[in-house]
Amino acid sequence: MKYNHKGHKVGYTKGAKNKTLCSLWFFLVFFVVKKAPLNPPEGGTLAVAVKENGWEQCHKAIHTKGAKNKTLCSLWFFLVFFVAKTAPLNPPEGWTFAVVVKKRVCAKWRFYISLCLCAFGANFAKANNVQIFNVQVLDATHLAFDISWENSWSLPDTAPPGNHDAVWVFIKYQNNMAWQHLDVSATAIDYTLTGNTLSINPASDGKGFFIERADTGRGNIGPTHILVKYADSLNIMANSSFRVFGIEMVYVPQGGFYLGDGVANHVFSRGDKPAPFFINSENSIPVGKDSLSLLDTGMYAPVAAIPAAYPKGYNAFYSMKYEISQWQYVSFLNCLSFNQQETRTVVSPASASGTFAFSSSTASRNGIVIDIPGASGAAPAVYACDADNKTTYNDTGAGQARACNFLGWADIAAYLDWAALRPMTEMEFEKICRGPVYPIAGEFAWGTAFATDGNTIINDGTPEESVSEVPPAGYGLARYYSKTGPLGPMRCGFAGGTHRGRLPLGAAYFGVMEMSGNLWENCITVDTMGLSFTGNNGDGVLSATGDANVLNWPGISGIGAGYRGGAFESSITGTFRDLAVSDRFYAGLPPNLRRNTSGGRGVRNEK
Amino acid sequence: MKKVNNDTIFIITPSLRKRPAEHLNNHNCWGRYPQSPAIPASIRGIADIFWQTSEHRITNVEMAKKFRNDGVVGAKYFIAFLILLSFTTKGFSQYTGGSGDGFAMGQNMPVAYGIKQVEIGSGVRLSPNPVIAGQNVNLQFAQALNANATLTILDITGRVIKNETITANSQQHPINTSGMQPGTYIIRVVSEEYQTERKLTIL
Numbered sequence: 001m002k003y004n005h006k007g008h009k010v011g012y013t014k015g016a017k018n019k020t021l022c023s024l025w026f027f028l029v030f031f032v033v034k035k036a037p038l039n040p041p042e043g044g045t046l047a048v049a050v051k052e053n054g055w056e057q058c059h060k061a062i063h064t065k066g067a068k069n070k071t072l073c074s075l076w077f078f079l080v081f082f083v084a085k086t087a088p089l090n091p092p093e094g095w096t097f098a099v100v101v102k103k104r105v106c107a108k109w110r111f112y113i114s115l116c117l118c119a120f121g122a123n124f125a126k127a128n129n130v131q132i133f134n135v136q137v138l139d140a141t142h143l144a145f146d147i148s149w150e151n152s153w154s155l156p157d158t159a160p161p162g163n164h165d166a167v168w169v170f171i172k173y174q175n176n177m178a179w180q181h182l183d184v185s186a187t188a189i190d191y192t193l194t195g196n197t198l199s200i201n202p203a204s205d206g207k208g209f210f211i212e213r214a215d216t217g218r219g220n221i222g223p224t225h226i227l228v229k230y231a232d233s234l235n236i237m238a239n240s241s242f243r244v245f246g247i248e249m250v251y252v253p254q255g256g257f258y259l260g261d262g263v264a265n266h267v268f269s270r271g272d273k274p275a276p277f278f279i280n281s282e283n284s285i286p287v288g289k290d291s292l293s294l295l296d297t298g299m300y301a302p303v304a305a306i307p308a309a310y311p312k313g314y315n316a317f318y319s320m321k322y323e324i325s326q327w328q329y330v331s332f333l334n335c336l337s338f339n340q341q342e343t344r345t346v347v348s349p350a351s352a353s354g355t356f357a358f359s360s361s362t363a364s365r366n367g368i369v370i371d372i373p374g375a376s377g378a379a380p381a382v383y384a385c386d387a388d389n390k391t392t393y394n395d396t397g398a399g400q401a402r403a404c405n406f407l408g409w410a411d412i413a414a415y416l417d418w419a420a421l422r423p424m425t426e427m428e429f430e431k432i433c434r435g436p437v438y439p440i441a442g443e444f445a446w447g448t449a450f451a452t453d454g455n456t457i458i459n460d461g462t463p464e465e466s467v468s469e470v471p472p473a474g475y476g477l478a479r480y481y482s483k484t485g486p487l488g489p490m491r492c493g494f495a496g497g498t499h500r501g502r503l504p505l506g507a508a509y510f511g512v513m514e515m516s517g518n519l520w521e522n523c524i525t526v527d528t529m530g531l532s533f534t535g536n537n538g539d540g541v542l543s544a545t546g547d548a549n550v551l552n553w554p555g556i557s558g559i560g561a562g563y564r565g566g567a568f569e570s571s572i573t574g575t576f577r578d579l580a581v582s583d584r585f586y587a588g589l590p591p592n593l594r595r596n597t598s599g600g601r602g603v604r605n606e607k
Numbered sequence: 608m609k610k611v612n613n614d615t616i617f618i619i620t621p622s623l624r625k626r627p628a629e630h631l632n633n634h635n636c637w638g639r640y641p642q643s644p645a646i647p648a649s650i651r652g653i654a655d656i657f658w659q660t661s662e663h664r665i666t667n668v669e670m671a672k673k674f675r676n677d678g679v680v681g682a683k684y685f686i687a688f689l690i691l692l693s694f695t696t697k698g699f700s701q702y703t704g705g706s707g708d709g710f711a712m713g714q715n716m717p718v719a720y721g722i723k724q725v726e727i728g729s730g731v732r733l734s735p736n737p738v739i740a741g742q743n744v745n746l747q748f749a750q751a752l753n754a755n756a757t758l759t760i761l762d763i764t765g766r767v768i769k770n771e772t773i774t775a776n777s778q779q780h781p782i783n784t785s786g787m788q789p790g791t792y793i794i795r796v797v798s799e800e801y802q803t804e805r806k807l808t809i810l
Contacts (some may be wrong), residue, residue, distance in 0.1 A: 512703060
């Protein structure tokens with residue numbers, strides 16, 4: 001601590017990960033805690049606590065000598081201390097909080113030591129909650145819409161993880177009953193936004209655009225009006241239907257990172273010894289038994305050099321923040337033809353209203369149903385969500401926000417092609433999870449090797465679906481198999497409704513959620529077929545039968561892809577660590593089956 | 608200042624607030640706490656706090672200077688706080704979840720006719736399509752219309768070519784293409800209950 005000439009404590013705490021921020025935290029909270037009910041009792045209480053590596057290593061000291069009421073002061077300190085351990089007061093790692101000392105005979109604060117409320121980081125808004133509304137077709141070349149979302153961020157490079165979020169926007173329009181992808185301008189000046197908080201980053205192929213913060217900052221994005229110019233004039237009726245889709249994304253910046261953790265079985269490894277392999281470019285990677293090669297033996301090990309064109313995760317890219325949700329997949333199905341729907345679901349689109357499209361029941365927590373039956377050769381079906389199995393569809397508890405299971409490789413690929421995204425590779429999977437940090441043996445997406453299963457559901461089926469478990473210090477929250485709990489996926493971002501911080505959310509390094517557990521991620525593997533993958537983005541157009549048709553993507557058989565990250569049925573015992581970042585036990589198993597544990601997400605190249 | 612295990616601990620007292628320099632001379636201040644608590648082992652190496660006793664070699668002047676300097680530092684911290692208030696810190700917005708699923712879809716409202724409309728997706732066919740210029744095209748409905756409907760034929764630019772009435776209870780309606788040039792047209796049917804459009808190609 002440091003003190004000014006007035007004896008006011010103004011300083012930092014040794015051992016804090018960011019001393020300046022700790023001090024600034026003090027100041028802010030000082031002004032906050034002067035108000036009841038945080039106003040402490042009179043007395044010379046001084047207490048300091050430092051949270052390092054979780055509360056279990058919290059160091060605290062209290063001295064109440066001189067206090068008017070020693071017992072009250074002590075009790076107040078410990079009460080606040082325990083309250084502060086819970087969100088949203090739980091300060092970040094390495095941060096210090098200290099009890100304000102209040103002068104014995106005067107109600108005014110004497111010191112700038114105060115109970116810190118995580119003021120900087122406490123973004124108490126509960127929803128990322130991207131919303132798109134007020135879509136208006138203006139003329140043959142323009143449309144406009146409003147967008148808003150919460151918990152947006154953009155960090156400077158010097159503030160880890162040094163990245164930002166974004167929303168990937170793409171548009172479909174209906175032309176003579178068939179939905180088509182709208183190509184948009186690839187020039188930023190063709191777009192207009194209100195205010196100066198956001199900027200448009202159009203894709204060079206014209207398949208969509210990213211909306212992101214124009215500068216560093218954080219917080220909610222209020223309704224912002226966006227004017228979009230098409231790539232070409234459209235000769236369709238002005239009253240045709242247009243659908244604007246937005247997917248929350250996370251920017252993964254360019255940079256080196258490690259593959260494998262050097263200890264567990266079935267991992268990437270250096271060729272000469274069990275050690276993480278460092279990726280420092282997109283250049284070709286040899287395989288073999290030397291220090292500059294990836295180990296070429298072991299389950300699903302690469303047997304040929306990784307080509308330069310194979311995305312290794314070094315270059316920047318955008319990742320979907322969450323797995324594909326059930327409402328997201330329903331929205332996709334409702335833009336397909338009858339024949340395409342027939343390929344992308346289990347039951348015929350002509351089945352009766354209320355028929356579950358993937359599962360015969362809601363036992364695996366998939367509630368996608370047929371709302372309006374289609375007719376072959378005439379009209380497609382209309383799908384909806386009904387996880388609560390009621391006569392009304394798409395109601396609050398219908399499970400729209402749950403991650404979508406029963407998706408095989410062909411389904412994932414079709415969705416990603418339709419959305420102008422692409423699959424991620426195994427290497428990109430590890431980059432997203434671990435960032436540039438040196439691996440910890442057996443670690444999960446949140447950077448520790450300890451997990452808490454979140455299986456006590458609250459607000460089941462709603463957009464606020466979450467769990468009541470709070471992981472202890474050093475443990476991350478995930479949905480996996482611990483002998484109890486629901487046998488199906490949770491809501492995308494389920495931990496975020498009641499928790500804050502990387503570990504309580506089970507978040508990956510860059511802020512992507514549920515990379516460990518919930519549903520398996522479909523990733524391009526490094527076997528012979530997978531190495532043909534060159535990272536082409538989807539173009540928004542499927543085959544007539546509803547399959548992806550992008551050059552160098554694995555075919556509908558799924559050969560060249562595999563599973564990473566574990567799912568709600570994956571256990572963590574002994575050598576079974578499917579949730580581990582490095583684990584590749586199923587990395588080369590073609591994910592062609594529609595498993596109740598299989599889902600996924602996509603990424604997109606930066607340009 | 609007393610060094611205890613290389614840490615120094617400072618206990619704030621009211622008198623220090625008023626006369627810090629004098630207090631530094633007033634070792635009795637510390638004498639007021641002859642039974643000061645032992646330094647918790649857990650706090651060593653974690654926090655720098657200063658404890659003054661008569662054993663410390665720093666003079667009063669030096670301490671006052673130190674405090675004054677720290678006052679400047681304190682001011683800098685305050686200013687920095689104001690500046691950095693708008694900046695993000697590590698660890699929070701990107702590790703904050705919330706409700707929803709990270710996906711949104713918005714749809715425009717097609718131009719309405721002042722009535723509630725439902726797209727009839729099934730059972731509406733144009734046959735033959737494409738059709739030879741001058742020949743009739745049959746518009747068929749899977750279900751008979753409950754009320755009169757308006758049939759509008761538009762060219763690809765949206766210009767109305769002709770309007771016709773389809774009577775209630777009709778399940779089909781012939782469209783005469785005489786006088787229509789080869790090309791693509793929009794056949795629009797609107798009633799009190801629904802609206803639908805089909806593309807017609809004339810060869």
